[in-house]
Amino acid sequence: MGAPHGRKPVPVSSQVIERLKNISSGTLTTQLFKHGLKQCFLVGLKPLNPNCAKFAGEAYTMRFIPTREDIDTYATLTPFSNPDNLQWDAVDQIGPGQVLVIDSRNDTRAASAGNMLLTHMMIKGVAGVVTDGSLRDGQEISRMAIPAYAREVTASTRLSYHHAADLQVPISCAEVAVYPGDIIVGDGDGITVIPRHLAAQLADDGEKQDAFEAYLAMRMAAGEKLYGLYPPNDQTRADYQAWIKQGSDPARAVDIRAEKISG
Known part of the structure; x- marks a missing residue:
């Protein structure tokens, strides 16, 4: 787990995470400000389904870099684990109660994920999906029982502009640092990132x-x-x-x- 500055990961109970789920983003950001954290809110991200927007869970991170045509081809989408398609590994490995947080470099031209991957994660009990880019299949996701936050909806496939380069590393999402294991809270107004040592x-x-x-x-x-x-x-x-x-x-x-x- 990518705790910052070599800090040992602090255990956070499911009870604490459930309590954070019921605290408003305005209150969370005020409390974080008291601890010297000026900006832990992911500005501009909105839930695709406003009726399913409230959640909290531990961050599972994925980092995108720009695509390259000789690597990111349609053939990358194979029915088995592929080092050039870490996105599928992320969706396969993420566990119940975790939140997939995607660094899409604020690039909305191609989707960070779509209906099929979100359905798989929803059935697994994943707490939510957050990207500073776009999602595809917006109509379907807007009716799904999994919180999903993004800047935009687009039909363009991820392979057009994004290459999944890293999993479970520190990332930037909406220009906010997110470390694996941070507590991610959504309340309908947006997403707040809480360093896990401050969660309780x-x-x-x-x-x-x-x-x-x-x-x-x-x-x-x-x-x-x-x-x-x-x-x-x-x-x-x-x-x-x-x-x-x-x-x-x-x-x-x-x-x-x-x-x-x-x-």
């Missing part, structure tokens, strides 16, 4: 932030003034603690806010 801390702090901000949003929706409420001052924080001690459920704040906004 972000699960704890992120849940607290989401609960507190639901309370703040509830009060904001009631028409309160901005300053002192957001960002919260000491009095607002004290009010929140008193609200919790009264037995109020932070989840109820989300419902109340939704009721006020919808009228």
Whole structure:
């Protein structure tokens, strides 16, 4: 596993990953910023199926380089493992709960994968597929029960512009560094990359932030003034603690806010 700077991989439990799945990208990026990580959000990537966009899992990385005509031919697509077609090896090797993260160099001219490969991974229990390029078979993928994020949809085959050069190495995706084993979280708004040594801390702090901000949003929706409420001052924080001690459920704040906004 490609831990940065020789750092030993830190175990991350399935419970922590499931908790991160339910934390918003805005909260995750705020918490990462507190740890000095300025940009861990993959800007511009959208889910092909908005109804199947929420996920979290460990990164399994694949790196593309530009294709070369004497290597990337139709004959490369053989019914057996082929050193010139590592993409098939990746799809075969990736395990349940992992996320295939593809460095397509932000090049959308050819597909990074399509319906057949995503179907195979979906049945295996792969958590999601992320590329900073394109996917093909967009209509089919938009109805599939596997989260799939990309910049665009194109019909052009990968062999037109992409050669799979490496698996399970550090990559760039949407100009963000992704290491094998990083925790990848999608929430419908986009993709956040979490260094695995911070995963448990972000699960704890992120849940607290989401609960507190639901309370703040509830009060904001009631028409309160901005300053002192957001960002919260000491009095607002004290009010929140008193609200919790009264037995109020932070989840109820989300419902109340939704009721006020919808009228």
